[in-house]
Amino acid sequence: xxxxxxxxxxxxxxxxxxxxxxxxxxxxxxxxxxxxxxxxxxxxxxxxxxxxxxxxxxxxxxxxxxxxxxxxxxxxxxxxxxxxxxxxxxxxxxxxxxxxxxxxxxxxxxxxxxxxxxxxxxxxxxxxxxxxxxxxxxxxxxxxxxxxxxxxxxxxxxxxxxxxxxxxxxxxxxxxxxxxxxxxxxxxxxxxxxxxxxxxxxxxxxxxxxxxxxxxxxxxxxxxxxxxxxxxxxxxxxxxxxxxxxxxxxxxxxxxxxxxxxxxxxxxxxx
Amino acid sequence: xxxxxxxxxxxxxxxxxxxxxxxxxxxxxxxxxxxxxxxxxxxxxxxxxxxxxxxxxxxxxxxxxxxxxxxxxxxxxxxxxxxxxxxxxxxxxxxxxxxxxxxxxxxxxxxxxxxxxxxxxxxxxxxxxxxxxxxxxxxxxxxxxxxxxxxxxxxxxxxxxxxxxxxxxxxxxxxxxxxxxxxxxxxxxxxxxxxxxxxxxxxxxxxxxxxxxxxxxxxxxxxxxxxxxxxxxxxxxxxxxxxxxxxxxxxxxxxxxxxxxxxxxxxxxxxxxxxxxxxxxxxxxxxxxxxxxxxxxxxxxxxxxxxxxxxxxx
Numbered sequence: 001x002x003x004x005x006x007x008x009x010x011x012x013x014x015x016x017x018x019x020x021x022x023x024x025x026x027x028x029x030x031x032x033x034x035x036x037x038x039x040x041x042x043x044x045x046x047x048x049x050x051x052x053x054x055x056x057x058x059x060x061x062x063x064x065x066x067x068x069x070x071x072x073x074x075x076x077x078x079x080x081x082x083x084x085x086x087x088x089x090x091x092x093x094x095x096x097x098x099x100x101x102x103x104x105x106x107x108x109x110x111x112x113x114x115x116x117x118x119x120x121x122x123x124x125x126x127x128x129x130x131x132x133x134x135x136x137x138x139x140x141x142x143x144x145x146x147x148x149x150x151x152x153x154x155x156x157x158x159x160x161x162x163x164x165x166x167x168x169x170x171x172x173x174x175x176x177x178x179x180x181x182x183x184x185x186x187x188x189x190x191x192x193x194x195x196x197x198x199x200x201x202x203x204x205x206x207x208x209x210x211x212x213x214x215x216x217x218x219x220x221x222x223x224x225x226x227x228x229x230x231x232x233x234x235x236x237x238x239x240x241x242x243x244x245x246x247x248x249x250x251x252x253x254x255x256x257x258x259x260x261x262x263x264x265x266x267x268x269x270x271x
Numbered sequence: 272x273x274x275x276x277x278x279x280x281x282x283x284x285x286x287x288x289x290x291x292x293x294x295x296x297x298x299x300x301x302x303x304x305x306x307x308x309x310x311x312x313x314x315x316x317x318x319x320x321x322x323x324x325x326x327x328x329x330x331x332x333x334x335x336x337x338x339x340x341x342x343x344x345x346x347x348x349x350x351x352x353x354x355x356x357x358x359x360x361x362x363x364x365x366x367x368x369x370x371x372x373x374x375x376x377x378x379x380x381x382x383x384x385x386x387x388x389x390x391x392x393x394x395x396x397x398x399x400x401x402x403x404x405x406x407x408x409x410x411x412x413x414x415x416x417x418x419x420x421x422x423x424x425x426x427x428x429x430x431x432x433x434x435x436x437x438x439x440x441x442x443x444x445x446x447x448x449x450x451x452x453x454x455x456x457x458x459x460x461x462x463x464x465x466x467x468x469x470x471x472x473x474x475x476x477x478x479x480x481x482x483x484x485x486x487x488x489x490x491x492x493x494x495x496x497x498x499x500x501x502x503x504x505x506x507x508x509x510x511x512x513x514x515x516x517x518x519x520x521x522x523x524x525x526x527x528x529x530x531x532x533x534x535x536x537x538x539x540x541x542x543x544x545x546x547x548x549x550x551x552x553x554x555x556x557x558x559x560x561x562x563x564x565x566x567x568x569x570x571x572x573x574x575x576x577x578x579x580x581x582x583x584x585x
Contacts, residue, residue, distance in 0.1 A: 109286055109290070109293075112290050112560040112561075114519070115522075116525060116526070117521075117559055120525075120552065120555075121298060121552065123544055124298065124308075124543070124547070124549055124552040125297065128544075205416060205522075205526055227420070228420060231424055231428055235424045238420045239421075241417075242417035242420070245412075245414055245417065247412075249412035250408060250409070250411075250412035253412060254408070
């Protein structure tokens, strides 16, 4: 019962956010970055359902483009970091020995650098940019996926059918492709969904601090940093971008929980 | 036992060394010429040459790293390029502020999370449990900097009870506390969401054990059973998460200090970035990463203290 609820609510929220991001590619109510100072701080109306900001830009249109920025960054960063991490984890499990040891120690070690610290280093050296934010978020995903993939793969390598394949003369690469990867996909998919939520939060924080999306790229985090200077004048501008972040993150978290419960009934009892 | 601790200590020292080397590499070797990063491309070649000489950039990278490391272990992180004072001095001035914020947030997190987690576990499946879980789901999804802005809108803009930001200094402790209460609450609520959830599931796991049933059967009250018998046995996962949250706490203080204009280490890092002060950024990133590594080391040792079964048999 609980499982269904998680999955349903999560999937619905994710569909709304992804749908909005996709819709923004072809349609927004207004041009999101068009400045019209005469229309600044408009209250909600039919033309501007959530009003306008300090430069007269339509808030709804900016939020829609913010969804696109957020989803794109999260997707690229998580797939990049997740791909590299999963490959390393599979390698560690397949080869074992010192390769395994080196990969896992590197994973341990990279936990010392949260995304923000990594982004700060890159920003100090190369200047702040969205690309640096993507690299920083991808970087923190590598050890996470390396661990998940290695743990799942190491289990598969102890199975009888792998032993049978080995004695039939099949190589490590072929076994990894035919037997290990199909069994590793489920935990990696669950992790992808959860890390997507983490990436959305990280992108928002980096953009808020000026280390992510740069003007004029609309981003929820950047909208919040602009709204912060106007809290006394227009507090409503600080509400909507935060709500969007919350809905998106909650959607992916619930979806991840739901998929995990579905794939592992043993976990249902205590959660 | 001593051997085990010594081995952990060695691993800890090696990790710190690797962290410092990685930071040095990213900040000094990747960019090519740090003089260009600091002065910008419009600076004259003479100015750059002078800065290179001043920073010792003409030496090989490995020598520069060893010299920097040698200084760092003695508390000498070099002289800030933009502030013109030793980096150690900048850090010492701002550290109390950051420590106070992080400490206050941690105390609030642990107190609130344990209370909520134990409450939810002891009301498993009932309305109170659902409320705690809903709060937790919500808290995990809310960015601390947005929560901060909501708190400012409520308590500073609307009710005018608390200052919206800034720090009055330590001369008036009450005013200092008033300035820290909102930032610490914002940090703590987000961390509590995760920790309460972990506490709840760890407690549910322990409550199925027979010794808990026995404790109840001997006539002990539910509070005594939960806090005295169940909670200590649920501590391993809880302490693990507290250790992992230190990384979030470090990140969180950097962000929150910028939201509330608090003059701590987090503000310093951002001033240093906009001044292209690589020396300060390098020292700060190393320091923050060292804090995260140290927290993990302390958690590793704490396991041995919490759970005697994890100690090696002599």
